[in-house]
Amino acid sequence: MTTILFILFAGLAIGCAIGVVSQSNPLYCAISLIGVFIALASLYVMLAAPFIAAVQVIVYAGAIMVLVIFVIMLLNVEHLEPRRKRMKWLVPAAIGMAAILVGETAFILYSVQTAPGRIPGNVSNVGLTSSIGTGLFTKYLLPFEVTSILLLMAIVGAMSLARRTSILSPTARVVPGVQVLPVDFLNPAAGDDNRPVEADTTAEAARLMGVRFQSDPEKRE
């Protein structure tokens, strides 16, 4: 029974993985990748790791893939660009690497069979949440803390990457009135200079920002 389930989920994982590589539309790639994650979560349940299986579904198939699909739909590149001329030696290199994969798989399947299998014993509590938590907060506390620092760095990095750049878009407008702007907003080379620059009139503010300003409201569309 478990063998049938293993073959089912392994076939699903491999099929979806090939789908990830072979699809040209990134959205179909993402959906195939979700299939791989679900199949792997099922395999984790078979391997007596229910907590990791749940985290796999929630964090991977839930959070990370939603983020990826969000970005795909945000950028929404419709036109497929023509495939460019590739380097000639890539095809023999790919064939060689595929041969290495086949050799590795055969070696694992027929030579590692002598390795010790499942150690007989009573029902273990290895995969339970409490044993994972105990290990995480006692023996492996330092990797846990390093991981939290890494997450903090990722938050700061993502914020600094997603920050608005100082370059104004061509459709930027100047609102009438006195404008007070930071120096680095007007001139990106000024760096972190946050001193304000005041403009007495709207036309002067438009000149400072490099935006076309029309004083007559009738001419604006």
Place this chain on the structure above:
Amino acid sequence: MEPQLSWYLALSAILFTIGAAGVIIKRNVIAMFMCIELMLNAVNLTFIAFSSFFQDVTGQLFVFIVMTVAAAEAAVGLGIIIAIFRNRESLDVDDASILKL
């Protein structure tokens, strides 16, 4: 016949190689990113299989940490992808082969 440890290792090797081939083949930067996620999951399968067959929880702890690293990678990587698209109007990695803007 119960599934052996070697079956899981072979499946993991196949998935990892498909992911590595995808990183080489693909030109879309988002598709390359997803192939990297596939490789991370193949390694996770190896960890879980060893953890289950040797009755040791350490493998599952490291899977937990790998997932955290993958989440951090997703946040920063997608930010970089959006920044590249904003500058170059393209997701093709060949267009981003020069680091200067």
